[in-house]
Amino acid sequence: MPAKVYIVYYSMYGHVEALAREILRGANSVEGVEAKLWQIPETLPPEELVRLRAPPKSDVPIINPFKLPVADGFVFGFPTRLGMMAAQFKAFLDSTQYLWKAQMLACKPAGIFYSTSCQGVGQETAPFTAITQLVHHGMIFVPIGYTFGPGMFEMKEPKGGSPYGAGTYTGDGSRQPTELELQQAFHQGNHIATIIKKFKEDAHPIFTLHNRGY
Numbered sequence: 001m002p003a004k005v006y007i008v009y010y011s012m013y014g015h016v017e018a019l020a021r022e023i024l025r026g027a028n029s030v031e032g033v034e035a036k037l038w039q040i041p042e043t044l045p046p047e048e049l050v051r052l053r054a055p056p057k058s059d060v061p062i063i064n065p066f067k068l069p070v071a072d073g074f075v076f077g078f079p080t081r082l083g084m085m086a087a088q089f090k091a092f093l094d095s096t097q098y099l100w101k102a103q104m105l106a107c108k109p110a111g112i113f114y115s116t117s118c119q120g121v122g123q124e125t126a127p128f129t130a131i132t133q134l135v136h137h138g139m140i141f142v143p144i145g146y147t148f149g150p151g152m153f154e155m156k157e158p159k160g161g162s163p164y165g166a167g168t169y170t171g172d173g174s175r176q177p178t179e180l181e182l183q184q185a186f187h188q189g190n191h192i193a194t195i196i197k198k199f200k201e202d203a204h205p206i207f208t209l210h211n212r213g214y
Contacts, residue, residue: 002032002033002034003032003033003034003072003073003193003196003197003199003200003201004034004035004036004070004071004072004073005027005033005034005035005036005071005072005073005074005075005189005192005193005196006035006036006038006063006067006068006070006071006073006074006075007020007023007024007027007035007036007037007038007074007075007077007189008038008039008040008063008068008074008075008076008077009037009038009039009040009076009077009078009089009113010039010040010042010077010078010079010086010088010089010092011039011077011079012049012052012054012079012086013054013055013079013170013173014055014058014176015079015115015168015170015176015177016077016078016079016113016114016115016168017058017060018168018176018177018182019077019113019115019166019167019168019177019181019182019185020037020075020077020113020185021037022166022177022182022183022185022186022189023035023075023077023113023166023185023186023188023189024036024037024189025186025189026185026186026187026188026189026190026191026193027075027189027190027192027193028189028193029186029189029190029193030190030193030194030197032197033193033196033197035189035193037060037061038060038061038062038063038067039057039058039060039061039062039063040062040063040088040089040092041062041088041092042057042088043087043088043091044088065092065095065096065098065099066098066099068096068099068104068105069099069104069105071108072108072109072196072197072199072200073108073109073110073142073192073193073195073196073199073200074108074109074110074111074139075110075111075112075113075165075188075189075192076089076110076111076112076113076130077112077113077114078114078115078126078130079114079115079116079170080114080115080116080117080122080126083122083125083126083129084122084125084126084129084130085114085126085129085130090133093133096137099137100136100137103137103138105137105138105139106137106138106139107138107139107140107199107203108139108140108199109139109140109141109142109192109195109196109199110134110139110140110141110142111141111142111143111144111165111188111192112127112130112131112141112164112165113161113165113166113167113185113188114126114127114130114160114165114167115160115167115168115169115170116160116167116168116169116170117169117170117171117172118169118171119158119169123160123161123162123167124162124164127162127164127165127167128164140199142191142192142195142196143163143164143165144161144163144164144165144166144184144187144188144191144192145163146163147187147191148161148183148184148187148188151180151183151184151187154180157178157180158178159178159180159181159184160177160181161181161184165188166181166184166185166187166188167181167184168181
């Protein structure tokens with residue numbers, strides 16, 4: 001059975017989704033891995049999305065929290081609001097309380113990627129504060145560290161991302177992820193998928209889905 005990697009994200013204007021698609025490509029480049037994209041449910045009413053000039057959502061399927069335990073690992077993506085993950089993604093994680101009670105996500109590797117509007121906010125505080133969500137589920141946070149190599153030290157152009165995970169800057173909304181940011185996202189997908197696959201291959205039976213819960 002291939003290792004199942006779920007890339008679960010929220011994207012209002014498409015920046016996070018662009019990173020998600022590259023992470024998907026990177027994860028699926030690992031032999032023995034089956035990666036899939038999922039969107040979380042929108043919490044804003046349609047009229048508010050119109051006011052915010054948000055484009056229509058893509059055709060990526062919307063995930064139900066109870067689908068999460070099927071995956072062997074995750075990469076969670078979200079835009080940043082006031083230095084932390086967007087409320088939509090927090091609401092989705094809040095809805096996983098029954099999974100938390102039964103420890104259905106414990107011991108599963110998980111990574112994080114994100115977008116911020118500018119260089120001064122969120123590129124580290126957003127993923128840093130998001131780790132608390134993984135910790136309460138007992139998930140194993142997998143950062144990219146400096147495995148992206150020279151791309152981590154690029155100084156000639158603005159580049160999102162950090163040792164926590166891939167990232168991008170949105171500016172006023174018109175800026176799209178650069179080639180370097182997309183390369184980092186691809187790397188993250190490949191990096192974490194390799195680790196998730198290894199975890200699945202080496203997992204002790206006590207950590208299997210059927211042996212969790214109270």
